[in-house]
Amino acid sequence: MSGIGYDCGTYNLICARRNEDGNKIDCVKEVNAFIELNLEDQNRSFFNVVKGKVPLIERGDKGYVFGQAAIDMALTMPKLELKRPMSDGCLNPKEKDAFKLLQLMCHSMIGKNVQDKEVVYYCIPANAINTETNVDFHRDVLADIFKSYKVDGKTLVPYHMNEAMALVYAELGDKQFTGIGVSFGSGMVNFCYAIYATEASSFSIVNSGDWIDHQAAKATGETPVFINKVKHKIDLSKQPTDYIERAIKTQYHLMIEHTVTNIKKALQTTEKKIRSEQPIGIIIGGGTASPNGFVEMFKESIMAAKLPIPIGEIRKPDDHLYAVARGLLVAAEAAQT
Amino acid sequence: MPATVQTKIETKDGEVTINLNLTIKLDSTISPKLQYNKDIEVKLDGTEFIRPDFEDNSQIIDFGKQV
DSSP, rough: OOOEEEEESHHHHHHHHOOTTTOOOOEEEEESSSEEEESTTHHHHHHHHHBBTTTTEEEEEEEEEEHHHHHHHHOOOOSSSEEEEEEEEEEEEHHHHHHHHHHHHHHHOSSSSSOEEHHHHHHHHOOOOOSSSOOOHHHHHHHHHHHTOOOOOOEEEEEEEEHHHHHHHHHHHHGGEEEEEEEESOOOOEEEEEEETTEEEEESSSHHHHHHHHHHHHTTOHHHHHHHHHTTBBBBBSOOOOOOHHHHHHHHHHHHHHHHHHHHHHHHHHTTTOOOSSSSEEEEEEEGOOOOOOHHHHHHHHHHHHSSOOOOEEETTTTTTTTHHHHHHHHHHTTTT | OOOOEEEEEEETTTTEEEEEEEEEEOOOOSSSSSOOOTTTTTOOOGGGGOOOOOOBBOOOOOOOEOO
């Protein structure tokens, strides 16, 4: 069975495909970032030394290092500017030069082993309710990126899907693809209520992982990069051990409250369409939902909000970081059968 | 395609000058490949919505870790 699920996120790029035996889904992951080095100065010797050890390319008098290696270098060499093609869940129109490098990153993660005209499903956010976003631009540029894949004469056929809907595809097949997906990414929180794999309500909020980093950094005087490192290790079910953990936990509380308030609003304003006798399950995904205790914090907030529909099980899949890509793969495979 | 045209006609010393200002609202559905005559000045405004042109790519590098 062929097909590719591609989660192009603000922080992570994740590509999901079925293995050759068809009994397992393999995911490839990298960080959606790069650094640019001017090779006309002393960077040339450094660049030549790391060749073959980290993902990089040379174009003219510039060298580019990609992914986690770029993050590591930017952390140890503050003069290097880390570039991220996306911000707040969408491609950043101000980073046009970065898009051709994103093209290379996306194609390289897919690799050469594809069938001609293989379907790739990629995710897009819903329109944000708290700021202006360029979702159409994001959708069209990503489509152009996948259409420009031409390796050994083979091409891809791209389709898009709402990111939170992908969670429903990944986890709620046994519920007739009916339920709620909430993806807590780095740039955005995405919500979708699906009935029989059809979108009944969706929205996004630009206040997620990056927002927590910046707000907690402001409150503590630390850098967002440092906060992000602490955030990856925090346990939200325990009492904070210092002021940094306290600041991060506070921001998590605020983000979840804000999200749940807007979920309630969305369900109330589309109430004509959204009626359910049966309890509706909620699937949580995304890297910002990673800390231990996150699901419990979210459950408490949902129960306190008294939503207009009965809520069933609230759960985070074991592979919650990859669940969006897995759902996109389900859609891609369904498109080719 | 949303477009507006402004014209300004000036006469001086028996010559007539027509200034034509054509504004095209660019959005995400419009490619940046604007065909124009070299004698016509084109100024792009609101370029944030111009989609880049991607050439076919066949370059693949070793990128991404199996998880």
